[in-house]
Amino acid sequence: MREADAFAPFSPVVLLDGAQVGRLTVRAASMRGDSHNWEGSCRQDAMTVTRIGPPEAEMLLLAVADGVGSAVYSHIGSYEFARRAAVFLDREAEGIHAAACARDENELRVLATKAVAGAAAELRSEWALAAQHKPRPYADQDYATTLHVLLIPTDPRIRERVLCSVGDGGLFVLREGGWVHGDPDDGEGLLDPRTEALPHAYRSVKATLLCTVPGEVLLLGTDGITNPLTQKDPEFARRLADAWGGPDVPSLSDFLWQAQMRAKSYDDDRTVICVWEDQA
Template identity: 75%
Template sequence: MSPVAAEPVDAHLRGVPAHIGGRPPSYPPHPLGCPSVRDGDEFAAFTPAVLLDGAQVGRLTVRGVSLRGDSHNWEGGCRQDAMTVTRIGPPEAELLLLAIADGVGSARYSHIGSYRVTRQAAVRLDREAESMYAALIAQDEGELRAIANKAIAGAISDLRIDQDYSTTLHVLLVPTDARIRERVLFGVGDGGLFVLREGRWEEGSPVGDGNFLDTRTEALPHAYRSVKAKLLRTEPEEVLLLGTDGITNPLTQKDPEFAQHLAHAWAGPEAPSLSDFLWQAQTRAKSYDDDRTVICVWEGAQ
């Protein structure tokens, strides 16, 4: 029997993340320095450069990653983005909750604010889950907006954060009951939702606005009364993408290559593995060096 040839040591190595454009970004594609405990900010020192998560909830498959941006990698700074993937509500009114936050760069403790607000918003929304579920079934955008405002205001009150903790926040709620096709999206600040339909990314829109990507510098805690909400309907073959501006900005650049690259990678119907999703989400584009958080949802056929 002939011996089996050994595979090259690097046969399964992906190498550096892909880049879009003729030249790669100037920053190296890997972390360099990192915060120190001696800097006096233990939260920053213990925040990992990459947070990776995923879940299978019925026919829903979730993949999420929060990455330290190239500029923070170069400077050895802390990741200011945060995300939460969880379920809320009782079994008869259960919702998949996906939350992202992008700490405002000029705020000293924005990394703490983004981390805390995604979690406390989930706690507050869990208390309102049955009301939110009923409003989804009734397709009552006004009630959904009122519940969202109440929950965010409550979360800010619980946390007692000030402007040093400024952050954006976006939350997507998806019923785990496949018979309910409505979803609700709400948030404050830039970033937001895209839907992959027939190979193309389409932006969601907030109530009373024509463009989901708000260019104003709205952020929590001061903008807790400015929560935008949107009721939307999706189908199983569509992929939902919730992201901070580290990914939504390159998705909307004039050159469509970045958007096409991710559309090809995530068009489904199968969700990628966690490691594949991480590698794909790291796709680089020159001049886009901010932290990047992206959560995608795939839905299997009935």
């Protein structure tokens, strides 16, 4: 409590959230990993569930951030970016909504990069100012974190979804009983995603456009859950598909229990947000 980092002692071990927005149902959980439990360190993941935009361009915003393990204040970086990015994306909501409907990925990338860069600039300024009263000088890398934001128009007639990404983690779609990548490499020669991090080590924000149909489940997560899926742990993937691909959306308590499912050799923090859509 008396050390320079006053944020960590108040970071909860588990966060749980949920929402019902029209035909969309959200379940979200963020949990401290076994490695951090063992070390006695705080959870470095963060998440946000909210709505942005005016009624005619309203979107459900889901965000997950994964603080870089070697960064001393990454838990602060992930917490702040998961929220501040939502504020700046809200300012661009009408343009993002229009670009999604037009399927204009170039414009989406421009708007997403502008919003995230604005959030980064504001946070860097605040952190640098605060550091003037602390023994440790401000350094970008101390707050390093990844960020993934999924934007879903609340109008059920609009099938386009937008994923804005910096760093590892990302999106999966549960389709026909199997998990499919929702954010394939765009092939533009950007920095290796494993090395990209906010607020400094990135060139632009990847903007991926995808369409889904009712009945498919969207999973947005940090690498504590996406790595076991990506690296082909078939038993883990099957159990999650069985838990979240059934006819009923799990309750909040059931979702938390399912989200904590063990994956061999993976003990990092885990944050996962899932979205179900009722069929008309």
